[in-house]
Amino acid sequence: MANLNYGEIKTLLEKILIKYGFSKTDADLTSEIFTDNTFSGVASHGVNRFAAFIKLAKEGFIVPDAKPKLIKSFGAWEQWDGQLGPGPLNSLLITDRVMKLAKENGIGCVALRNTNHWMRAGTYGWKAAENGFILICWTNTIPILPPWGAKESTTGNNPFVLAVPRKNGHVVLDMALSLFSYGKLSSYRREGNQLPFIGGYDSDGNLTTDAGKIYDAKRPLPIGYWKGSGLSLLFDLIATIMSGGKSTMELGQSETDSGMSQIYIALDPSKSMSAESIDKIADEIINYYKSAEPETGEQILYPGERVKLNREKYKREGFEIDDNIYSKITDLL
Amino acid sequence: MANLNYGEIKTLLEKILIKYGFSKTDADLTSEIFTDNTFSGVASHGVNRFAAFIKLAKEGFIVPDAKPKLIKSFGAWEQWDGQLGPGPLNSLLITDRVMKLAKENGIGCVALRNTNHWMRAGTYGWKAAENGFILICWTNTIPILPPWGAKESTTGNNPFVLAVPRKNGHVVLDMALSLFSYGKLSSYRREGNQLPFIGGYDSDGNLTTDAGKIYDAKRPLPIGYWKGSGLSLLFDLIATIMSGGKSTMELGQSETDSGMSQIYIALDPSKSMSAESIDKIADEIINYYKSAEPETGEQILYPGERVKLNREKYKREGFEIDDNIYSKITDLL
Numbered sequence: 266m267a268n269l270n271y272g273e274i275k276t277l278l279e280k281i282l283i284k285y286g287f288s289k290t291d292a293d294l295t296s297e298i299f300t301d302n303t304f305s306g307v308a309s310h311g312v313n314r315f316a317a318f319i320k321l322a323k324e325g326f327i328v329p330d331a332k333p334k335l336i337k338s339f340g341a342w343e344q345w346d347g348q349l350g351p352g353p354l355n356s357l358l359i360t361d362r363v364m365k366l367a368k369e370n371g372i373g374c375v376a377l378r379n380t381n382h383w384m385r386a387g388t389y390g391w392k393a394a395e396n397g398f399i400l401i402c403w404t405n406t407i408p409i410l411p412p413w414g415a416k417e418s419t420t421g422n423n424p425f426v427l428a429v430p431r432k433n434g435h436v437v438l439d440m441a442l443s444l445f446s447y448g449k450l451s452s453y454r455r456e457g458n459q460l461p462f463i464g465g466y467d468s469d470g471n472l473t474t475d476a477g478k479i480y481d482a483k484r485p486l487p488i489g490y491w492k493g494s495g496l497s498l499l500f501d502l503i504a505t506i507m508s509g510g511k512s513t514m515e516l517g518q519s520e521t522d523s524g525m526s527q528i529y530i531a532l533d534p535s536k537s538m539s540a541e542s543i544d545k546i547a548d549e550i551i552n553y554y555k556s557a558e559p560e561t562g563e564q565i566l567y568p569g570e571r572v573k574l575n576r577e578k579y580k581r582e583g584f585e586i587d588d589n590i591y592s593k594i595t596d597l598l
Numbered sequence: 599m600a601n602l603n604y605g606e607i608k609t610l611l612e613k614i615l616i617k618y619g620f621s622k623t624d625a626d627l628t629s630e631i632f633t634d635n636t637f638s639g640v641a642s643h644g645v646n647r648f649a650a651f652i653k654l655a656k657e658g659f660i661v662p663d664a665k666p667k668l669i670k671s672f673g674a675w676e677q678w679d680g681q682l683g684p685g686p687l688n689s690l691l692i693t694d695r696v697m698k699l700a701k702e703n704g705i706g707c708v709a710l711r712n713t714n715h716w717m718r719a720g721t722y723g724w725k726a727a728e729n730g731f732i733l734i735c736w737t738n739t740i741p742i743l744p745p746w747g748a749k750e751s752t753t754g755n756n757p758f759v760l761a762v763p764r765k766n767g768h769v770v771l772d773m774a775l776s777l778f779s780y781g782k783l784s785s786y787r788r789e790g791n792q793l794p795f796i797g798g799y800d801s802d803g804n805l806t807t808d809a810g811k812i813y814d815a816k817r818p819l820p821i822g823y824w825k826g827s828g829l830s831l832l833f834d835l836i837a838t839i840m841s842g843g844k845s846t847m848e849l850g851q852s853e854t855d856s857g858m859s860q861i862y863i864a865l866d867p868s869k870s871m872s873a874e875s876i877d878k879i880a881d882e883i884i885n886y887y888k889s890a891e892p893e894t895g896e897q898i899l900y901p902g903e904r905v906k907l908n909r910e911k912y913k914r915e916g917f918e919i920d921d922n923i924y925s926k927i928t929d930l931l
Contacts, residue, residue: 339870412888
């Protein structure tokens, strides 16, 4: 385990990105996103995924210098083509664009096609909230979730973000539609732990808390069983129709997890009330939410609160990077 | 059990609505919604709830002739006040309005405050889909769901709708954020059946499939545990901030389930492609979704498919109305 601080990780990733064709500006932004994801407690979409990201760039599935291009504008809704540029850069740019549409129209929507994996979905919710906007966004994915009642995966886990700005801590929900991601299943298996709740089926069709059995059977559960399954289908339908891009089915036909369709909807609450009034309402709602008597004595957290705590912790203590992951990254230098 | 057809139920409800102060036009529309909800398989928000709806009108919590009023317009986003009019009528009118905004701007949003229970959330998704629009909408509710980790309810089950138009059957997801509603828990208890999945905690804090124990402990589970809990908070925050209306906390302080805040977002996909192209994409996605090998031999259904089947069934066979519910309604004549 190496212990690295924010600047050390960022500088390392930035150097590698420049080597693999990213401009100075893009490398700066991309390394910041990967480092920020890591320090937010989501290393699975930070340092742990960086080598795989570079591999996709080397193989041409991610085009380092491609930029999203406006296809059609319908007023407050625009269609953009991501041109297979780096997912996190595309998503940041589109988040900026959709905030501009919301500033002009009260609400704005961008439907983005042909983009790449955006890594941590929450990144864009945080970005919008930091600028005073409410953001609703989601992506489709390759088929990795069985519809309710089925054994085979014909829908995506389609991560979904809702973000609300708040001075005392932005409220950012970042959730995939499977109860446990494959990443989580794999870490439970590695550590030999049972899942805290039933998370899917084994290959005999029995519900289980055994992460390894679910992983092997490829049968994770959607959140809320039939509900998450339906939600996943609707997210795919809306993203595909509105962007004119690829559906989960089409993504599943290609060699890699590349070319997805995404929806971004931003709202500008500052048009109807001051930031102070928004904060007052948000504080009241959150204080009430957190006031519920806890089961175990642990405090009730709102979405985004753990990220805030993680950032403080890693900033204080540095991030312990796994030797294997660290050497995979330094090998790219 | 009385067996009634669509026209018989609608005429009965319409007569009562007129008696209690609804105009001819409003009684026509309202009775249609209640009857349609019943024939869609959601009698809990149809005939089963009609007597309670009239009671709220008699007591002044629902104002039969009140109409939503535009408060502020910010372009593609408008704030409306429901003025405590009948929830289903307010919601239908706002659905019309948000489609108009989407027609003009590509996307539109109405944030509605001071409205009343909209009954079946899906009603407005079907309405939008029938007109060729995509609809995203939700409502807040009184606090009836414990946040994840808590014993007390300080958040709502905030029903949520996503709808996509499609010639061969609109795709309409209509879901509350608790895995099982209180209505469902109560019918499982009445019939002496265990829930098919763990649905909440008993009063000792143990997860259980015993609907009665969950009902008494007031501890239903959010969908996806911590995920549905967070989703519920975000829906309340966005609806309250954007409408300037009441939060779940404030709704909980009043005597009845009245005065809620709602968000309606409509998208007009016809701006970028023909209805035929939308259908082609939607059919492909749905056929793929349904192609997954089922666990039990039962076919995989898409959201809205059951409603379609129910409508066909009840149209053919009539609706068997419970004697107790029927006499509660006829007592109002």
